[in-house]
Amino acid sequence: MTDARLRHGRASLAVSFFAQGMAFALLVTRIPAIQDRYGISDGLLPVFLAAVPILAGVGSVCTEQLIKRVRPSGVLRFAQPAVLLALLGAGAGDRMWQAALSLGAFGLSVGALDASMNMLGVSLQRTYGRSIMLGFHASYSLGGIGGASLAWVGAHWQLSLLVSYLPVVAVLLPVCLAASRWYVDGEPAGAAVEGAPGAKPVVFRLLLPLCLVMSFAYIGDSTVSNWSAKYLQDTLGSSEQLATVPYNVYMVTTLLGRAAGDFGVRRFGAVAVVRLGTVLAAAGFAVVAAAPGAWAGMAGFTLLGFGLCVIVPQTFAAAGRLFPDASDAAIARLNIFNYVGFLVGSPLVGALGDAWSYRGAMLVPMVLVLLTLVYARSFGSEAARYGGGHERPRTVDVG
Numbered sequence: 001m002t003d004a005r006l007r008h009g010r011a012s013l014a015v016s017f018f019a020q021g022m023a024f025a026l027l028v029t030r031i032p033a034i035q036d037r038y039g040i041s042d043g044l045l046p047v048f049l050a051a052v053p054i055l056a057g058v059g060s061v062c063t064e065q066l067i068k069r070v071r072p073s074g075v076l077r078f079a080q081p082a083v084l085l086a087l088l089g090a091g092a093g094d095r096m097w098q099a100a101l102s103l104g105a106f107g108l109s110v111g112a113l114d115a116s117m118n119m120l121g122v123s124l125q126r127t128y129g130r131s132i133m134l135g136f137h138a139s140y141s142l143g144g145i146g147g148a149s150l151a152w153v154g155a156h157w158q159l160s161l162l163v164s165y166l167p168v169v170a171v172l173l174p175v176c177l178a179a180s181r182w183y184v185d186g187e188p189a190g191a192a193v194e195g196a197p198g199a200k201p202v203v204f205r206l207l208l209p210l211c212l213v214m215s216f217a218y219i220g221d222s223t224v225s226n227w228s229a230k231y232l233q234d235t236l237g238s239s240e241q242l243a244t245v246p247y248n249v250y251m252v253t254t255l256l257g258r259a260a261g262d263f264g265v266r267r268f269g270a271v272a273v274v275r276l277g278t279v280l281a282a283a284g285f286a287v288v289a290a291a292p293g294a295w296a297g298m299a300g301f302t303l304l305g306f307g308l309c310v311i312v313p314q315t316f317a318a319a320g321r322l323f324p325d326a327s328d329a330a331i332a333r334l335n336i337f338n339y340v341g342f343l344v345g346s347p348l349v350g351a352l353g354d355a356w357s358y359r360g361a362m363l364v365p366m367v368l369v370l371l372t373l374v375y376a377r378s379f380g381s382e383a384a385r386y387g388g389g390h391e392r393p394r395t396v397d398v399g
Contacts, residue, residue: 006127009184013120014139016080016179019172020113021143022150023087026168027106028225029151033161034090038099048099052107053339059111060339064332066112067119072328073183076116080176082109088169091161115335119328121313122320123186126327131270133313134261141255141309148251202323202330209375210315210322211337216368217311218341219348220281220304223365224250226346227358228301231288235358238294246301253305261310270314270379278372281307285366289359311372312338318379 027034035045059079066075086109089102121136147168154164225247233243257277264273284303291297319334320327345365352361 005182006124006184008182009120010124010128010132012179012182013117013124013184014136016076016113016117016176017121017136017139018143018146019080019176020083020110020117021140021145022147022168022172023083023143024110025144025147026151026165027087027090029148030154030161030164033155034099037091037094037161038096040096040099048103050343051100052103052110053342055104055107056111056114057336057339059108059113060115060332060335061111062108063112063115064329067116067328067332071185072116072119072123073180073185075112076120076183077180079109079112079116080180081173083113084169084173084176088162088165091165111335111339114338115332118316118335119331120183120185122316122327122331124184125317126320126324127184127186131262131265131317133317134258134265134310137309137313138255138258138261141251141258145248145251145255148248202326202333204333206322207319207330207333209378210319210334213311213372213375213378214315214334214337215341215344216365216372217308217315218338219345220285220308220365220369221312222342222345223349223362224301224304224308227349227353227361231358231362232294232297236291236294236297238297242294246298249298250301250305253302254309257306257309258313261313264310265314270318271376273310274314274379275373275376277307277310278369278376279307280304281311282366282370283307285362285369289362289366308369314379322378 031045031049034040040048063072063075083106086102086106090099090106093099093102117136121133125132150164150168153159154161228246228250229243232238232246233240261273264276280303284300284305284307287300287303288297289300291300316331316334319330323330348364349358349361352364
């Protein structure tokens with residue numbers, strides 16, 4: 001495989017991560033508008049919101065089965081348009097069943113999309129022989145910033161959801177379809193799929209530490225995305241306008257940390273980078289919990305972005321190294337715990353905040369994130385090959 005093909009494969013996958021970040025941000029930041037458009041009650045809204053990650057987990061499980069017959073690039077080629085069309089559907093309807101159908105389709109397809117994107121990312125990293133996963137997730141963060149910004153524009157100008165979503169989908173859909181012809185599937189280190197002769201099967205007991213780390217990271221992430229504004233305004237006494245800033249700062253620092261993170265992994269190794277990220281994230285939660293005012297709280301959320309940003313991409317990469325003969329299956333199973341953390345994090349912090357205090361509630365994700373240090377050695381399996389050493393590129397197929 002030529003270097004040009006690999007570069008095209010890497011660029012096309014970065015486009016996919018970017019589009020997914022933008023689509024997801026456009027959905028989650030306009031939840032109040034979706035609620036108003038469809039007349040979803042406050043009591044029913046949590047059911048809709050919980051259904052999306054649950055169905056995403058189902059989509060990830062289905063992807064594990066699909067890749068036994070179809071390359072991850074084939075799954076991604078269809079999942080990405082499905083996500084964009086489901087987003088458009090969420091903005092186009094006006095009846096409750098239409099909202100349920102669109103959000104259900106979004107959940108199922110986003111699970112397949114997340115799993116297949118990270119499968120391709122891990123296989124490309126193996127082919128390159130050096131860390132590149134953080135760069136893909138940086139593209140996701142950049143898309144998230146763009147999507148959140150467009151959502152702000154739509155809300156500020158009181159644009160309908162359809163008017164907000166249609167131009168984005170009209171641009172991203174053909175771009176993603178064009179980019180998909182350059183997707184590259186790398187071969188696993190050994191056999192092609194789990195269960196093939198000589199393949200090392202995915203043993204959940206061995207994968208469990210990474211699953212826990214994934215859940216802890218997303219509990220932290222969902223705490224920031226769902227509670228940062230309320231915490232700054234209600235607990236730290238900021239203005240309503242200032243309360244919108246922490247999440248934007250968090251997204252920007254996530255982007256910056258991921259943009260530089262691959263260099264850190266190549267220079268110091270994955271274990272060191274994950275440990276540093278864990279300590280920074282825990283320190284960020286501690287600063288947030290103890291902050292005397294809004295600006296100190298902002299500094300805490302800034303630290304959180306720099307810390308949490310490296311953990312998830314390295315968790316996917318570690319699963320690929322741990323099960324090189326069945327990395328796709330390992331990533332599909334690990335991806336489920338992305339949604340577990342998302343489901344647990346926001347209700348957990350909210351319940352503790354109401355029953356105890358929001359300052360105290362911030363200490364719970366801090367402790368959970370710190371537990372990553374216990375499992376940090378799980379990121380070191382074959383770490384030398386991505387910590388500065390070079391691996392001979394493997395044979396790849398263009399999807």
